[in-house]
Amino acid sequence: xxxxxxxxxxxxxxxxxxxxxxxxxxxxxxxxxxxxxxxxxxxxxxxxxxxxxxxxxxxxxxxxxxxxxxxxxxxxxxxxxxxxxxxxxxxxxxxxxxxxxxxxxxxxxxxxxxxxxxxxxxxxxxxxxxxxxxxxxxxxxxxxxxxxxxxxxxxxxxxxxxxxxxxxxxxxxxxxxxxxxxxxxxxxxxxxxxxxxxxxxxxxxxxxxxxxxxxxxxxxxxxxxxxxxxxxxxxxxxxx
Numbered sequence: 001x002x003x004x005x006x007x008x009x010x011x012x013x014x015x016x017x018x019x020x021x022x023x024x025x026x027x028x029x030x031x032x033x034x035x036x037x038x039x040x041x042x043x044x045x046x047x048x049x050x051x052x053x054x055x056x057x058x059x060x061x062x063x064x065x066x067x068x069x070x071x072x073x074x075x076x077x078x079x080x081x082x083x084x085x086x087x088x089x090x091x092x093x094x095x096x097x098x099x100x101x102x103x104x105x106x107x108x109x110x111x112x113x114x115x116x117x118x119x120x121x122x123x124x125x126x127x128x129x130x131x132x133x134x135x136x137x138x139x140x141x142x143x144x145x146x147x148x149x150x151x152x153x154x155x156x157x158x159x160x161x162x163x164x165x166x167x168x169x170x171x172x173x174x175x176x177x178x179x180x181x182x183x184x185x186x187x188x189x190x191x192x193x194x195x196x197x198x199x200x201x202x203x204x205x206x207x208x209x210x211x212x213x214x215x216x217x218x219x220x221x222x223x224x225x226x227x228x229x230x231x232x233x234x235x236x237x238x239x240x
Contacts (some may be wrong), residue, residue: 010034031220
């Protein structure tokens with residue numbers, strides 16, 4: 001891929017997922033903010049665009065590669081999202097909520113920001129649990145059935161929720177909300193920096209929260225920048 005300053009962040013990560021690590025390093029949102037150009041994203045973060053482009057070039061030209069999610073069938077992509085990212089969220093949330101509550105109780109007097117962190121972790125846990133259930137029960141099965149109908153040359157199934165843009169718009173809004181919550185947690189914790197008086201649970205909690213945020217970015221990228229645009233294209237082709 002010929003990468004320029006006007007290449008969008010989402011396009012680049014879709015073409016070579018290794019670029020995601022570069023954007024993570026520079027604090028550039030490649031999931032919900034994937035429609036911005038690299039130049040605009042760097043300007044917002046007050047980062048030198050050439051520095052980012054050089055880092056991308058080094059990373060993406062290295063031997064090896066990354067999964068080409070954009071080449072996968074929609075059914076395979078959905079299976080990957082559910083089996084990897086949804087499963088990770090469900091596995092991580094119980095311990096993260098417990099750890100956040102524990103350190104807020106133990107360390108909250110000296111670090112009052114931990115009380116807000118605990119509340120935000122509860123918020124994102126409830127939101128993501130409901131969000132994933134909606135995807136798995138309605139939207140993902142419909143997208144999979146639509147893709148299968150196209151592959152087999154059959155009429156597309158009827159949508160139980162009207163135009164597919166409606167639930168996708170809702171899912172994207174919920175992605176934005178979860179991303180904003182995690183960004184606030186990152187701000188409150190000074191980029192997940194454990195203070196000198198932090199205990200082992202404090203450290204484990206912050207490590208878990210950072211891993212959760214990184215996984216969320218990859219998770220949302222696959223949906224916002226690959227799965228949803230392809231699903232909308234299938235629906236639009238049927239209307240045409």
